[in-house]
Amino acid sequence: MSRSLSTIVLAVGLAASAGAQSNQPNQGTLPAGAVNGQAALRMIEADLDAYAVEYNLEPHELASILRNDLSVYMLEDGRMLALCPKAPETPGSQDEESNTPNLGRMGGGIPLDDFMNLESNPGAAKTIYMDVDGHHSVNNGWGHNINFPPYNTSGSSANFSDSEKQEIIDHWLEVVEDFKQFDVNVTTKDPGVAALTRSGGSDQNYGVRCIMTQATSGFGNGIGGVAFLNSFNDGDVPCFAFNKGLGAGPMTVSHEVGHTLGLSHDGLGGQSYHPGSSGGAPSWGPIMGAPFGRELAQWSNGDYPNATTGQNDLVIFRNNANGFNIIADDHPDVLTNGTPISLSTPTPGILETETDTDAFTFTVPDGDVTININNFDRGPNVDAMFDLYRDAPFSFIGSESTNNSADAEATFALSAGTYTVVVDGVFQTKTNGPVSDYGSVGEYSVEVAIELPPEPVVISYPNGLPTELDEGVTTDFLVNIDPGTFTLDTDELFILHATNFSVPLFRADLVPQGGNNYTATLPAGACDDEIFFNIHVNTTTGPEIIDPADPNNPFSATVVCDTNDCLADVNGDGAVTPTDFTAWVNAFNNNLPECDQNGDNACTPTDFTAWVNNFNAGCP
Template sequence: MLVDTGMIDTPRTVRLQSPSILTALAFTLLLAAPALGAKYPAYVDGSFTFGDEFAEAPYGLESTFSLSSNPNATKTIYLDFTGFHSVGNSWGHNIVFPAYDLDGDSGSFSDEELIEIQQIFQNVAEDYIPFNVNVTTADPGATALRKLGDGDTHWGMRVVMTQATAGFGVGIGGDSGSSRFDDAADNPVFTFNKGARKGGLTASHEVGHTFGLAHDSYYDQEYHPGTGGYGRTSWGPLMGAPFDASITQWSNGDYAGSSNTFDDYSFITSKGFGFREDDYLNSLADPHLLESIDGEISEWGIIEERYDRDYFRFTTTTGEVSFDVNGFAQDPNIDVGVVIYDSLGEVVVELDPSVTPNINYDLFLTAGDYTFFVDGVDNPGRYSDYGSLGFYDIQIGLPIAGDLNSDGFVDTDDWLLLVAGAETDLSGLSAEEAFLAGDLNGDGLNDIYDFGLFKDAFTSAHGAAEFAALLAPEPAGLGLATAMVLMLAGYVRCGVRTN
């Protein structure tokens, strides 16, 4: 049973400068209450989609009762929002529970209700995404929820998302009774709490009891209320009542104040299913190759087990790389950590900010191949990496060749930086400083080779005529451009460098 302790969302925005670690330039953190839309993998009538993360109902209102997280799984968690006649089961009552209702009209679903149902689906799907089980809003039928003997391979649990009715459920957030995930009868659990976070957490919590899980306490409190206030790394265990926490996870009780050291995973995976198959290899030597489209890389994955690491490789030109790895935007389970290696296997940078579960950095990288892994990490003093599993989304923005000032364009401003750098001594500068002074190929010089690279980049963006105009400017700028060309020409004789 789960009590209703209320919930408060406090949005706030924080901007921080990154620690001075190797090549990290800066990262920006937006600490705010989640938007209504959230990117999350799902299946609508069997077809995969992320939905529209900018829409209030990311999968479309019409698809609300056609959502599944893992439709090929043989075990099911059915979120039943449509009403249920509970009779002839272990509860010993005969009650017709109405459909999920926010506006006093349980006879039809409003847009607000359909939107909230999709959000609840996403939250419960995130809690169970490491496992080979399907969370769904589509009615699979009672037979698919019952274990009908040793030969049966399909069973699961109905979660009745409803209101207190006929005196049952008054004053509580949910109840699991004696229901078990592998029962021979359709013995449901009940969720009475409302809201994306409270309703979703309660549903996951009550299903957790059907695996045999007990409450996660906090010192003398039966239900862990969550720690860390309302920040992005506030935390609580799913078998507690951390309604205000931004990160909720399965737990093994390895936190201060715990009296329950159950290994949640061993209980969950004892009812006929295990963890999902690993989506990416745990190998620095054999990473998944990422391809860019118009300078953008997009990928996603799941950290399925505690010691899972997903390895990826990408190629970049020299410049500023925007590097984002985000968990589920609404209520994540994973706290993301990333380590990036160069082509020699040496660590370039470790990214694990303590004030956000996400990775949002701008990095200066020289041209080459880079490998990185995504991992679920801890937050020392608050939570371990035990429960840091779940969905993550990778977005990498590669630099544009010739964009010396990293403003996203190759233009006259970059030409002026190239010209200015051609007249300076680049020795002793860092790779980043030398790049800003026109060293496009990372050889420590601003010479004719960099001039050629810039010419190619500028011409590709604007055409040969525009580049010619740079070399034949108005009289006021003639001296600078001419000096640039003559100076660069002095670096090369018969195609061989003279320095």
């Protein structure tokens, strides 16, 4: 079969319901002489096998499509096209809680003004050009001469608004995800015609232009997108995406590009387009169907119940005509050689094929360890699961494929050691859903975090605690407070003290001295008083720490009585006079402490000589 029999699929729309297929086609797009149904089948019946090979279908599949899908038309020159209603404008499509996705999970905050310079894989041989700034479509096989306007959702095509720039960035991110495992550059930057045109069999640098625009001059009225089948390796033959909004626009681009790569529609029973799963979560649908608003859209091999084709999408991408190559595996598959990852740091990974797994190793102390496998917020392709192993001694810990989510998350109580987490794609049984993990390929991130017990507040006393206090004066001492992982409440750092266990207790705030150091002050006391005290430290989120912790056993310090340092003043009248001699004699005769004038802790006649010396020296 010659390339002149290339097929047109005006696809978009991807029918919302089988009943919609009975609508009259738009005459601005449907060429004269087009027929559908049995008439279309009769037109090619003699060459059905050849057509089936050309379009990657079994003969019975192609016959069924022509017979049952009234949106598919055959032209007199042998080309085939399909007209489908555009995506329903239903509020909430694709869970549109916000027009601004979490770019932290989707690849980083992209400046708005870069919206026409986005490239997923610069230098790749194959290109998917998302043309958003308008295009003059002529002499390219479509048979028209139309200046298509730029992408427009604001009502004005003069300039791109900030919201339109963000929409284009978001559309690009989602289309990139659909082709993430292939060595292809998805770009909004004009790559030039040479990058989109295959000049001959030896030319390996080619691609497709997908014009994101509005119906113009009757072309595209009432449809969501249109593409020639098997046109990816032709000249600069564009496909068109008219659907907009994150629930339909990016998927339409990928869908139409899929047609240019040779894919037909994925139907469901009597419906030409699979509308997406009608039960379960995450909701699912094949990209080549019409799963508008579904959470998980994947390439398919028709392994769901009542599929209309068994096309192996990912294999067709890699055939000789399309020439897509799988990128190199980014992470080891084996348990003994996983990629080391840091805790609490998301690490990206790509499941390149259905059989690919990615292994990551990490080391943790004792604690509760949470493992998260996260998809992009919008347009995810991976339904993730993981297995967890301990490295030594080797043992299987557990696995997780979180129900009702395309992500996977679980927490394990782990002992200290090195572990390996192995990420894989999976599927979750749901109504009209897949029966294998065929389409769970693409990008994800893995993050491992451990919940460690908080580091405690530690109170210390660099110069020690006072145990003896001078009579009649206050006493300061240094307190060091290491907050650990807590934040100190600086208004609630204080000392409580009491004299001789009296009440009430008195509070004195600690005075900052720089760093973790503070000054605590004990009150002035009288001779033989005992001062009891403890230190109170409060944090903004944690408990109050009291040192010592037992309120019945506080710190204590004793007030030392003042002593008479003037030894010659034996009678203690504050003056040194001859009467002190009489007092010394009395102390000598009665062996009183005042007798000891030389400090040898004995009362002997030598103390008389010492008293004379002290007398002559006088008192301060």
